[in-house]
Amino acid sequence: MYYISQEDKASPTNGRIYINRAQDVVSSMLAKGSAIRQDALNKAKAFDEKHQLTANASAKVISFDKRVGLTDKLTVGISVMNEKVRSVDERLHVSDKTMAAIFAAERKLNDTGSAVKTSRLVRSFIINTMSCNLYI
16 A cells, blocks of 8 residues: 655655556556456366366267257258359349449549539638638
8 A cells, every 4th residue: 555655745746656656556456457367267277177168068069060960051051042142143133233333332422522622612611611710
């Protein structure tokens, strides 16, 4: 615990002293917290290694997957879905239409930006706004 002496209170640099001591307290607390966190993590790892919780859980998941064939079913399901999506896209040209819409929107934004840059009205508005802000 930090105590401030009467000399420190009377000193003209007592603000710095308070700040330095506060920094010392905070860094000390952070260091202790880090050590506690690391100790808790080490204890949890030791507990897991002793009781083989992670290894047993992994083995059970692998066993369940082999028994049910979940990974294989998911892989087949994803492949079927990809084929369906590809089929719909080829039939309706969704990807092509989406890309065309994106390019058209991008062109429109570029054209609008160019029009704004060359507009005398916009320039005069910006100049007037900036000159008004200078006097505020």
